[in-house]
Amino acid sequence: MASKSLSKSYMLVDKTEDLAGALWEVGSDPLIAVDCKGLRMGTGRSGELTAINVATANKVFIFDVLELGKSVFDDGLRKILEDKSKEKLMFDCRRNADNLFHQQKVKIAGILDLQLLEVMYRQSGRALKTEAASRRSTKTQEVQHLKGFLRCTQEYVKDKAMIESLLGSKKQVVDDNDSWKRRPLSKNMKNCCYLDTMTLFALYTKLNGGGRNHSRLLVASERYANTFRCLSERTYGDFEAHSLLPLDIIPEPGDSFEFSTGSTKCARCRRRFSDEEFPETQLSNEQQYCSVCTVADQSFMFVNNTTKCERALSKLRRHKLLAVDCKGFKLWHGRSGDLTIITIATPKKVYIFDVQQLGQRVFDSGLRDILEDKTKEKLMFDCRRDADNLLHQQKVQLAGILDLQLLDVMNRNSRASESDEEEESRRSARVDDVQLLNGILRCIEVYVKDEAMIESKKRCQIQIIGDSHAWKTRPLSENLKKYCCVDTAALFILYKKLKSSEENHSRLLVASERYADTFRCWPEKAYGVFQAHPYLPLDVIPGTSDSFEFPFASTKCQGCLRLFPAEEFPKSQLRHKHRYCRVCTKAKDYQSPKKQSK
Known part of the structure; x- marks a missing residue:
């Protein structure tokens, strides 16, 4: 969108004399879009609201809360935001509703989230299946993932210029934490x-479907807004930061839009459900988790902002054993690859x-401190290229x-039968001692034998082979997130096996x-060929003696450039x-399998 047309499409309201006119224009439109900006707004009531954007279909009004203060709400904006007859398009209203209520005393209503x-x-596009009679607590497969704003724009609006503008503007905001206060x-x-507010109108047009879900959406959005703002205290933990749809938010189609009443509180999200939401064993122990919190507990956190980063690092610092894996573009080249994802897991x-x-x-x-801490042991699989990239690109x-x-x-080696007597020969002649390395998939097949894990890994490998830029594409697909989880979860299982x-632990560290x-x-x-082969390098695993020493080496191999004793080479x-x-x-x-097949 050209800046010339853009300049005519918004109005910055940062002076008291401009407030009345802007509020009159906003108040005369029955459908508006609302979005809040500020510092740490992802935390809701603990964030600092600095601007609130309210748009009609033709114009965006940027109300500068930092400049106008409480007067922007007292002089009429509160009345508009609390008016149920004035419908407001929002996207994930929970944190904005939480901030507005606890900081500005505004209970926003009439939301269409x-x-x-x-x-x-998505639900309307699926064939309805006959539901088997079962306890609610067993239906964890019904827990649904939420899509983010950018992903929805890419999937439904498909306006290339708009998406590029959104990506560009958001990158600058991410790079400058204090930008909303300046x-x-x-x-x-x-x-x-x-862009953020006008895109809401474009999304609504694509998803509205003739308004057949309008009443259900109003009820659902009110409950969605209440999930955080009705809490007396926020925890900001994993059970508030997950990307799963909370239970009992969207009512079933029908006239009543009623939900089953419950008196039993989930220990994690602190919402109340009927007893059948929880396994009977949890009810007897009084430590009950709803199906969403159960999935969130077993799931992952995608860390893509400062708030999540601080929370994740705080959790990781408490653990002595971690699993680490790096992903990116051409990362098999080590330092010349492009690291885009680093996955770190606890058990x-x-x-x-x-x-x-x-x-x-x-x-x-x-x-960096966690990765360099020797007291925190890191399970990895073929660490060479990841270690090379981390040192030369990330220090x-x-x-x-x-x-x-x-x-x-x-x-x-420990299971292999040992020969009665080791043959006395020059090192260079013992070519049979060179060992073939197994890949991670082979190790999962041999030791873990988890068919679901194996199939998941194979599917993701096919996706990556078909799209060499998969790890650079944003938003990152749910399949690739699951791939990250499979790779790190497998390391804990492999290690246990x-x-x-x-003594082997000490040898393995060396x-x-x-x-x-x-x-x-x-x-x-x-x-080249001296780096890409599938063989174990020499003199890496020490012998079983107490010293873990390696023979004196002073002669360089022309291939791998490592030093060995002279007897490693033919005379x-x-x-x-x-x-x-x-x-x-x-x-x-x-020869690689690819060459052999030619």
Whole structure:
């Protein structure tokens, strides 16, 4: 949208003399769009409201709350916002309603929440199934995921210029935390206000469906607004920050729009439901969680803003064992790849950090300290490229690694029958000692044997192969979020299956550190046959002695550029100075399945 036409489409109301005229224009329209801006507005009542945008179908009015103060509400805006006959388009009204009520004494009414309308739109497109008679608590599969504002705009409005403008304006806001407090408001901030409110009209037109859900939506939106503002105290925990639709918000089609009454409180969301919402075992223990909170507890947090980042880091600091995995564009190239996602999991919760959205500050705000803390052990699988990228792009020296690819090798070695007597021969002749590495999918198949996990991983791999930019596309798809969860959850299960003695634990820590160093310690990274092979590098896993020492090394391999004892190389190579260790010799002959099929 051109800035010239845009400048005629909004009005910044930051002076008392402009207030009456703006309120008259807003008050004369039966359908308006409302959106609140400020600092930490994602926390609702604890945020600082600095601007409220109210739009008619033709014009956006940006009321500068920071400049006008309470007078903007006392002089007429409160009356408009509380008027039930004046309908207000909003998107996820919960936090805005919470802030307006507890800070500004405004109980906003007449809401048409488009996040809920999108859920109703999806439901109307599905064939109704005969519902099996069962206890409510067993129907966790009926818990529905909510879609965000940007994703809904991309799916339903499909206006390329509008979407690009939304992305551009929001990126600047994310990059500047205090932008909504700075005065005068920048052109970009005004542009953001305009786009966010006018897009609501476009979404409503696409989703409204002739108004057949209008009455249900009014009832649902009122209940949605009350989910936070009716709480005497907010917790700001995972059970308020999840992306799941709360229960008993959208009424069933019919004349009454009634909900089943209940007196039993969920211990997490603190809403009341009938007893059948909870498993009988929970009722007997008086620790009952509704199906949404149960799913949220088992689920993940997608960390893409400062508020969520602080909350996630606070949770991670309490744990001594974590699982870590990096995703991105061409990340198999290590330092030359583009890291966009880093997933860190505890045994019960997965935190997916959107590095592409958060930028360097996610590491500066505490993630670097966690990743570099040797006392916090990190389960990983083939840590080499992730460690290389983190060091050279993010200045993170990953430490405390327990690499499960190596633990699989150690486990296989311990089960292999040992020869009665080791053959005395030069190291360079022992080519059969070179070991093949298993991939994570193979390890899941061998040790975990979870068919659902295996199928989920295979489906996501197909999606990534078909779309090389999948990890850079925003919003990140639900399938890829599940993929992040599967990869990290599998690490805990694998570790439980493979770990044995405390001695092996110490060996694995030493081996994993050397494994991480195989790529990240190079002054320059090469991407050839000597890096892409499926063989275990030599002298990474120490022997079983107490010292965990490796033989003295002073001769460099021309392939992997690592130092080894001279006897690692045939005498003929030592004379000609073209030296290749046993692994690199095998790597030169290695052919990928793709090459073999040609």
